[in-house]
Amino acid sequence: MSISETEFLQSYEPNKFDRPNTTVDVVIYSVIDSQLHVLVMQRENHPYKNAWALVGGFVDINHDETLEQTALRKLQEKTGVKSPYLEQYGSVGSNKRDPRYWSISTVYFALLPYESIHLDIGEGVNDLKWLALKNGVVKETLAFDHNQLIKACTERLQSKVLYSSLPFYLLKQPFTLTELRDVYQLILEEELEPKTFRRRMLGAEILEETGETVQNHSKKPAM
Amino acid sequence: MSISETEFLQSYEPNKFDRPNTTVDVVIYSVIDSQLHVLVMQRENHPYKNAWALVGGFVDINHDETLEQTALRKLQEKTGVKSPYLEQYGSVGSNKRDPRYWSISTVYFALLPYESIHLDIGEGVNDLKWLALKNGVVKETLAFDHNQLIKACTERLQSKVLYSSLPFYLLKQPFTLTELRDVYQLILEEELEPKTFRRRMLGAEILEETGETVQNHSKKPAM
DNA sequence: ACAATAGTGTCTTTTAGACAATATAAA
DNA sequence: TTTATATTGTCTAAAAGACACTATTGT
Numbered sequence: 001m002s003i004s005e006t007e008f009l010q011s012y013e014p015n016k017f018d019r020p021n022t023t024v025d026v027v028i029y030s031v032i033d034s035q036l037h038v039l040v041m042q043r044e045n046h047p048y049k050n051a052w053a054l055v056g057g058f059v060d061i062n063h064d065e066t067l068e069q070t071a072l073r074k075l076q077e078k079t080g081v082k083s084p085y086l087e088q089y090g091s092v093g094s095n096k097r098d099p100r101y102w103s104i105s106t107v108y109f110a111l112l113p114y115e116s117i118h119l120d121i122g123e124g125v126n127d128l129k130w131l132a133l134k135n136g137v138v139k140e141t142l143a144f145d146h147n148q149l150i151k152a153c154t155e156r157l158q159s160k161v162l163y164s165s166l167p168f169y170l171l172k173q174p175f176t177l178t179e180l181r182d183v184y185q186l187i188l189e190e191e192l193e194p195k196t197f198r199r200r201m202l203g204a205e206i207l208e209e210t211g212e213t214v215q216n217h218s219k220k221p222a223m
Numbered sequence: 224m225s226i227s228e229t230e231f232l233q234s235y236e237p238n239k240f241d242r243p244n245t246t247v248d249v250v251i252y253s254v255i256d257s258q259l260h261v262l263v264m265q266r267e268n269h270p271y272k273n274a275w276a277l278v279g280g281f282v283d284i285n286h287d288e289t290l291e292q293t294a295l296r297k298l299q300e301k302t303g304v305k306s307p308y309l310e311q312y313g314s315v316g317s318n319k320r321d322p323r324y325w326s327i328s329t330v331y332f333a334l335l336p337y338e339s340i341h342l343d344i345g346e347g348v349n350d351l352k353w354l355a356l357k358n359g360v361v362k363e364t365l366a367f368d369h370n371q372l373i374k375a376c377t378e379r380l381q382s383k384v385l386y387s388s389l390p391f392y393l394l395k396q397p398f399t400l401t402e403l404r405d406v407y408q409l410i411l412e413e414e415l416e417p418k419t420f421r422r423r424m425l426g427a428e429i430l431e432e433t434g435e436t437v438q439n440h441s442k443k444p445a446m
Numbered sequence: 447a448c449a450a451t452a453g454t455g456t457c458t459t460t461t462a463g464a465c466a467a468t469a470t471a472a473a
Numbered sequence: 474t475t476t477a478t479a480t481t482g483t484c485t486a487a488a489a490g491a492c493a494c495t496a497t498t499g500t
Contacts, residue, residue, distance in 0.1 A: 046231035
């Protein structure tokens with residue numbers, strides 16, 4: 001009196017149970033004019049019509065093979081970048097965060113050098129713009145819980161930065177050690193001792209000296 | 224020629240779009256006989272009928288208000304524990320990981336003192352058992368991608384342990400510093416200098432001395 | 447007294463921080 | 474030469490590691 005797994009799968013009906021909506025949102029970071037920014041898009045449709053929101057959208061189970069592919073697809077649609085630094089922050093899910101329905105959003109964050117970005121507004125979106133981050137938050141009020149998501153992602157980013165190479169992904173290669181230190185300082189919102197910073201970076205043996213020099217103001221460093 | 228948000232919401236039909244199945248799985252850690260263990264349940268139904276799997280199940284949008292509540296519900300059903308240490312690892316989602324359908328699992332991990340657990344098999348489950356962790360993995364092959372999930376969670380746990388108080392949640396209070404050190408060593412799978420360990424723990428000012436002593440083998444510490 | 451384990455003293459090494467000193471190139 | 478910024482030297486302070494030593498209690 002039992003069926004095999006094959007028989008079970010053949011008769012499986014996914015729509016027999018109520019399920020949450022599932023979306024992916026991406027916090028896209030870049031450095032513009034010596035300030036950390038996040039990309040947002042203006043929604044063309046309800047809910048939150050005309051409000052600004054994180055880059056994101058529904059998981060398309062007919063085209064996306066994985067959650068990460070949903071994130072990459074959204075990111076590429078808007079910025080043209082195919083292989084960014086992309087990391088999952090985590091998921092938020094509740095019956096309150098989206099007025100339509102019980103909703104889960106899996107949140108990713110991406111780090112892109114500004115020079116590699118070619119914005120493309122695409123469908124379902126009125127406009128795109130960059131919002132400056134100050135103290136880990138943006139001033140403008142965004143759709144859904146997206147202000148909170150930015151805050152949480154930025155805290156995660158800050159906590160990971162000091163002993164990692166994440167900020168590399170915000171700069172176009174090659175870069176000087178001073179430029180790199182500036183980016184660390186932007187993210188952490190605090191000063192770093194130049195000497196200590198160099199010691200750590202060179203000690204980590206991730207960097208490679210190019211021999212090139214820069215005629216910016218005075219001397220020039222390596223990468 | 225446009226409708227208001229209220230009108231939009233009234234006519235919203237969630238089932239118009241295909242959506243993934245959404246589940247929550249919990250990696251429940253506890254220390255038994257000086258070994259780190261993970262709780263698994265034997266599935267009563269297809270798919271993977273009779274195979275062992277992490278404690279978990281579908282998000283019930285009619286009863287759960289948040290994703291975390293789904294995790295807490297599952298955890299309480301099986302262990303009776305109401306307020307464990309619970310943290311989200313993240314989500315995995317793909318069209319391959321569940322033979323039924325495109326599936327997202329949001330993975331949590333929990334730390335419980337073994338003494339506070341009262342196992343309850345409940346419905347949909349044949350049996351429950353603890354699997355010992357060795358080198359961050361369990362020997363037995365589990366359903367779905369659950370072996371990978373345990374591995375990933377354990378790595379996360381290891382990376383967070385050293386400068387945190389997480390292992391406190393695996394011990395029943397009060398405990399001795401030696402017991403605490405043993406737990407750190409179990410998780411990290413390496414020896415810790417007793418002197419250095421005491422310095423750090425007492426320096427962190429999270430612990431409180433009880434004055435009590437233990438007649439275990441010889442002398443006795445504080446908490 | 448001895449064995450076993452808890453806990454301390456203290457020396458060495460490593461790492462971070464502070465900050466003065468030097469180097470280079472543009473104006 | 475002056476100025477601005479990059480880069481180094483070096484002293485100090487804090488933390489981690491090593492390891493021998495002392496303390497307590499059951500046998």
